[in-house]
Amino acid sequence: MNELIEKLKTQLIEQLNLEDIEPDEIVANEALFGDGLCLDSIDALEIIVLLEKEYNIKIGNPKEGKEIMYSIESLAKFITENKGK
Amino acid sequence: MNKLYINKHVKLLNNTVYIDQEKKFSVESDENFSSFAKSVYKNYEIKYSKFYKMDALCKLGFLSADLLLRDLNRENILPEEIAIITANSSSSLHTDKNYQKTLSEIPSPAVFVYTLPNIVSGEISIKNNIKGESLFFIQDKFDTKFISEYVKYLFENTNTKLCITGWIEINMNEDYQTDLYLISKNEGSLEFIETNLNVTYNHE
Numbered sequence: 001m002n003e004l005i006e007k008l009k010t011q012l013i014e015q016l017n018l019e020d021i022e023p024d025e026i027v028a029n030e031a032l033f034g035d036g037l038c039l040d041s042i043d044a045l046e047i048i049v050l051l052e053k054e055y056n057i058k059i060g061n062p063k064e065g066k067e068i069m070y071s072i073e074s075l076a077k078f079i080t081e082n083k084g085k
Numbered sequence: 086m087n088k089l090y091i092n093k094h095v096k097l098l099n100n101t102v103y104i105d106q107e108k109k110f111s112v113e114s115d116e117n118f119s120s121f122a123k124s125v126y127k128n129y130e131i132k133y134s135k136f137y138k139m140d141a142l143c144k145l146g147f148l149s150a151d152l153l154l155r156d157l158n159r160e161n162i163l164p165e166e167i168a169i170i171t172a173n174s175s176s177s178l179h180t181d182k183n184y185q186k187t188l189s190e191i192p193s194p195a196v197f198v199y200t201l202p203n204i205v206s207g208e209i210s211i212k213n214n215i216k217g218e219s220l221f222f223i224q225d226k227f228d229t230k231f232i233s234e235y236v237k238y239l240f241e242n243t244n245t246k247l248c249i250t251g252w253i254e255i256n257m258n259e260d261y262q263t264d265l266y267l268i269s270k271n272e273g274s275l276e277f278i279e280t281n282l283n284v285t286y287n288h289e
Contacts, residue, residue, distance in 0.1 A: 016195070019123075019137040038134055045194035053191055 004076045012072070015050045016043050028073040036071075044069060051075075057082045089240060090273035091281060095153045097125070097145060097263045104152060105274075118259045122148060129155075133212055140180040140199035141261070143208045146171070146253040149263040150209040153249060157267070164216040166246040168239050169206045170232060171265075172222040173254040177202045182257055205253055217245060227252045227264070227284040233277065236268055246270070252284045 009023040012032075016039065030036045033044070047069055051057045057079060059065050068078045096103040100121045101111040112124045122144040126136055131151055139147060180199045187193040198204070203221035210219065218239055222232070232250060239245040248268040255261040264284045268277050275281045 017137045042195050042198055049191045049193065 001076050001080055004079060005072055008072050008076055008079075011050060011054060012047070015046050026072060028076075029071050032069060032071055047075070051079070055079050055083055057085075087270050089237065089268055089270060089277035091266050091275040091277050092269055092271060092273040093153055093157075093267040095149045095263065095265045097149055097261065102152065118145075118255065118261055135208075138195065139208060140177070140183070140196070140204075141255050141259070142173075142177055142179060142202065142253065143199060143205045145255055145261055145263055146205035146265075147208050147212065149253065149265045150213065150249060153265050153267050154213055159247075162246050163244075164214045166217055166244050167213075167215045168218040168236075168243075168245045168248040168250075169209060169215060170218070170220050170222075170236055170239070170248060170250045171206065171253050172224045172227060172232060173202060173252060174223065174225055175254055175256040176223050177204070178257055179255050179259070209249070215249075218243060227282070229279045229282040229284070233279045233282060236277070240268075240270070251282070 005028050006023065009026045009028075012018065012026070013021060013023065018037070021037070026037065032047075033039045044065070048059060048065075051059065059068060068074055094103075094105050096106075099111075100114055100116055102109045102125060110125065110128055112121050116124070118141055122141070125148050126144075129148075129152065131148070133147075136144065136147065177200050180196060184193065184196045184200050187196055202223065203219070206219045206221055209215065220235075222228075224231075236248050236250050239248060246269065249265055250268055251263065251265040253263050253265070262284075264282075266277075266282065
């Protein structure tokens, strides 16, 4: 999963235009929204687009979105569990 | 009515920053707009987490407004007393075109939110805590008579004490130009009259 986490960091930086942030600065288990990377609701939509475009995965239950997108680690876990389903 | 004055003028054109007609900063002429904007952002040590997410039109207006408003004494001026009256000719076409490209796959929400020209006024307002009158006109060329009359009307008939006005343009070829003026009743070197709103174009 570590490889996926590193890949996700790069993809997020590109997808969300986080040009002033290096992959190493993103802590895998820290919150992406709020205090962490300060992402907003538009960024959440972009992450959903990223999941669908790059991994062909949809978040079936919107209520689970907050938990799935909490951190890079939770995103990687969700992708690992749902890829190819 | 009391006279109005141009307190400051910021122009971004040909990879160069001019403040009150003086060349202040520039980068190589072969750099594209994105590189130029990033260089201006870093050179003037602007800190704003959303900057890199903005589209080109917003970056252009945001940087120009930041240079226009820095060092300004806003004591006794409420956010509601600052107006933003701007115009351009290409509207948000530069971003509309980018958004159109994303339609073939999954449309990008982050690009979509910039497909209106007046979003630039919103970005300037959020960063600088401005809550006054805000209008963005689409005009073939900067209509100095119309804009200057509109700004004068605001000072005469509303609570406006300060106004950012001018031209914020980037077209589909990435030719860009801003001419932003800071207008107030405080005496400045130039009176705010139609003929002193000088917007000359480099891409006709």
